[in-house]
Amino acid sequence: MDLTKTVQLEEFFLSTNTIDKIDKLVPRYPDTRSVALPLCHLVQEEKGYISKAAIEWIASRLEIEPIQVYEIVTFYPMLREKPIGKKHIKICRTLSCALNGSQEVCSTFQKELNCGLNQTSDDGEFTVEFVECIASCGTAPVIQIDDKLHQSVTLDVAKKMASELKQNVLQ
Numbered sequence: 001m002d003l004t005k006t007v008q009l010e011e012f013f014l015s016t017n018t019i020d021k022i023d024k025l026v027p028r029y030p031d032t033r034s035v036a037l038p039l040c041h042l043v044q045e046e047k048g049y050i051s052k053a054a055i056e057w058i059a060s061r062l063e064i065e066p067i068q069v070y071e072i073v074t075f076y077p078m079l080r081e082k083p084i085g086k087k088h089i090k091i092c093r094t095l096s097c098a099l100n101g102s103q104e105v106c107s108t109f110q111k112e113l114n115c116g117l118n119q120t121s122d123d124g125e126f127t128v129e130f131v132e133c134i135a136s137c138g139t140a141p142v143i144q145i146d147d148k149l150h151q152s153v154t155l156d157v158a159k160k161m162a163s164e165l166k167q168n169v170l171q
């Protein structure tokens, strides 16, 4: 018996709400490998990222090898292997936004929040990421903070938003 695996599985818990969703989802797919991606999304939705223990848990739940889940986690850029900050700032870098200053907007957030690109600040408060088109090209440059979209974000607006984020007044 692989004791390491047992310990990892014991350390990983999901809410009953997520477990219910998983239990309903799995039988809808013709084979277990194809449901691995939706399961990764559900786990990330609850935990914020997909840890090694989560990979083991998903593999065990689907009776597939952990490497098959790991391949999915490392292939799709929207899946994360590390925790993110309490506030997740995503800046679109695709054409319309790029032409309208998203690079400068991104740099502003990085500087103001003391955060490297695609990294989390040392205090664990903020993650600043460049992402692909978030489907609001007509109002570029566009950013998303957690689930909320912010359009036509000029440099002044970006500075104000960063300041409000630091003061914890921007939701």
Ligand code: FES
Pocket (backbone or CB within 6 Å): 092, 093, 094, 095, 096, 097, 098, 132, 133, 134, 135, 136, 137, 138, 140, 142
């Ligand atoms: S190009 Fe930025 S939202 Fe589409």
